[in-house]
Amino acid sequence: MKFYRHAPAPARVTGRGTTALRADEVSRHRVRLVAIDRRADRVELTSFARLPELLAPGDLVVVNDAATLPGSLRGDGFELRLSGPVQASRLVGVVFGPGDHRTRTEDRPPPRTFVVGERVRLGALACEVVAVQGRRVELVARAQEDELWQALYAHGRPVQYAHRLEPLPLWSVQTAYAARPWAAEMPSAGRALTWEVLLGLRRAGIALARLTHAAGLSSTGDDELDRALPWPERYELPRATIEAIAAARARGGRVIAIGTTVVRALESAAPELHAGAGIARLRLDAAYSPRLVDGVVSGLHSPGESHFELLRAFAPRDRLVHAIELAAAHGLSAHELGDACLIL
Helix, strand or coil: CCCCCCCCCCCEECCCCCEECECCCCCCCCCEEEEEECCCCEEEEEEHHHHHHHCCCCCEEEEECCEECCCEEECCCCEEEECCCCECCEEEEEEECCCCCCCCHHHCCCCCCCCCCCEEEECCEEEEEEEEECCEEEEEECCCHHHHHHHHHHHCECCCCCCCCCCCCHHHHCCCCCCCEEECCCCHHHCCCCHHHHHHHHHCCCEEEEEEECCCCCCCCCHHHHHCCCCCEEEEECHHHHHHHHHHHHCCCCEEEECHHHHHHHHHHCCCCCCEEEEECCCCCCCCCCCCCCEEEEECCCCCCHHHHHHCCCCCHHHHHHHHHHHHHCCCECCCCCCEEEEC
């Protein structure tokens, strides 16, 4: 691997003593990759398009094929962000006070109080509040299933990010292989897996498999709620994926997860994998040793962020800090629409 040939962006030192990453959007065709090789004690910078070259024939790449919901729904003076899939007529999420897409989540004012039995409207949807736990609420929509989904896609939009100048359209937060609309926010580790990269993996003798995991919210702006993230999340594991994992193991290949949602689903189901639905309750951190997943592709996250702690299940803190410093020095971008890292 070679470093990109461009002048490094000036690195800014944060209060934690580490360099800060940029927050601008990167085209999914131009994503860069910080590759962390644990065995060789090496951290290098390359293009995400070279992912097939960084893996080995016989490896298995597992993706989360959940499509992103239009999970941001506006009511009278509040916003509801769905935190999981729509189940029948039930909508479960977190409520926010007034603010537009340029207002940072942590700067939003608190929402008004909701009470069980209250009637509210979300666009054309008439709903009743059936459960309240702080800012977490559950609503039942008074609509037939077809009407509910039509209203959801007509009125809702994807969860927005304050660092972006213009609102995100729904199509821009879908992966190339998106299927069922289960994800509250995009399973963003797979954003750069374009059809060209997927074809490159196939040509390199690297197998592909999928599962569906209901990726939840990345942030609520509430410290207490954020410390508890990620919450238990639904997943479904196909029999074909279980067979693909067994085949990869039999030929000496590695299992590479595209995103921590894939890690949580597979590790929650391990060691005895069974096809079907489950709930991922596992919390990844430095104390956890993966039993099934050998490597992971993820976004870039700085020390102190909850997602940084998840990645410590795969690499020691000093190696991750080194990777972030390298990324910042070369102008890489974090957040859901930025660059990526690979840990092997």
